[in-house]
Amino acid sequence: MTAPHSIVPDPLADLLDTLALEELGTARITVEGVGDRADFGESGASVFLGRSQKMPHGRVFGGQVLAQCIIAAGRTVADIDGGGNRFIHSLHGYFMRPGDDTQPIRFAVERMRDGRSFSTRRVHAIQDGVPILSMITSFQEVAGGLDHQDPMPVVPGPSELPSLQDLFGGVDHPGARHVLNRPVEHRHVEGNIFSAPGPELTSRQSVWLKAVGALPDDPLVHAAVLAYSSDYTLLEAVLRRHGLAWTDRRLRPASLDHAMWFHRPVRADDWLLYTQESPSASGGRGLALGRMFSADGTLVATVAQEGMVRVKGS
Helix, strand or coil: CCCCCCCCCCHHHHHHHHHCCEEEEEECCCCCCCCCCCCCCCCCEEEEEECCCCCCCCECCHHHHHHHHHHHHHHCCCCHHHCCCEEEEEEEEEECCCCECCCCEEEEEEEEEECCCEEEEEEEEEECCEEEEEEEEEEEECCCCCCCCCCCCCCCCHHHCCCHHHHHCCCCCHHHHHHHCCCEEEEECCCCCCCCCCCCCCCEEEEEEEECCCCCCCHHHHHHHHHHHHHHHCCHHHHHHCCCCCCCCCEEEEEEEEEEEECCCCCCCCCEEEEEEEEEEECCEEEEEEEEEECCCCEEEEEEEEEEEEECCC
8 A cells, every 4th residue: 555556547347347257268378386387177278368457556356356256157157047136155165376456367267167056166376377366166046955154243334334425435545545446345344454453453343335236136246346355354363353454564465265155145236244353473474254134134144264364683
């Protein structure tokens, strides 16, 4: 949040354009570091091409790559059972290298299995011949069964909390302009830690979030935007516990892996409560867990991420 970057006039339209991947067809893909040739089966991989959003630090936002992988994998599931009957229910991804936001990303999708109810896909996000993210994700047709969930915590609603515009609208700083140019609105229940640590050393926080405008009526897009949003604040539970803010010059953070389970249908352009906690930090890594609830209290997703959280000099 310290270097200037280009401001887009419509950040949500920019995100949707980033998710509008170009389909390049099927090809055999060579991925350095995954073997001489990644095993995508006899028919090869379904390949897609996408662009990146500009970031202040020049590295691709991890949530963007997660979202694009979901779109790429979902495109290869759309034609099963007459089309549109299988929805993402989980993903497990590893961030392997930082991405360059000036270069395109290729997404190579392996159709690992299409069963009677589930479809499994493996996706490599590739730049310069090497993977920057590797993900396995699963889709399931709609089914009934046992149903229960934990209750949503009682917290102030989004209308009771200041918006990002309220907080940063009058601030002439590149970091403030970057936050205001996000396609997802955030309202921290405990107050944000963008520029200063929180008042309490706690490993828990809650954030209301939603897309800043209406999204298409496509469940795959809503799942992708939800995954995109999930990567913004999850490691803040670690930082908050240790009295750190994002602008601390000693901080060296990076996402290492990301897992997500989609429990129930969701709209990412409605308010969602994202509750987060960190049960452990050690060895320069911090673990954070999150749960996402719709405003009516429905648990829609669960998230887990381990991140590198190094503090220079400590």
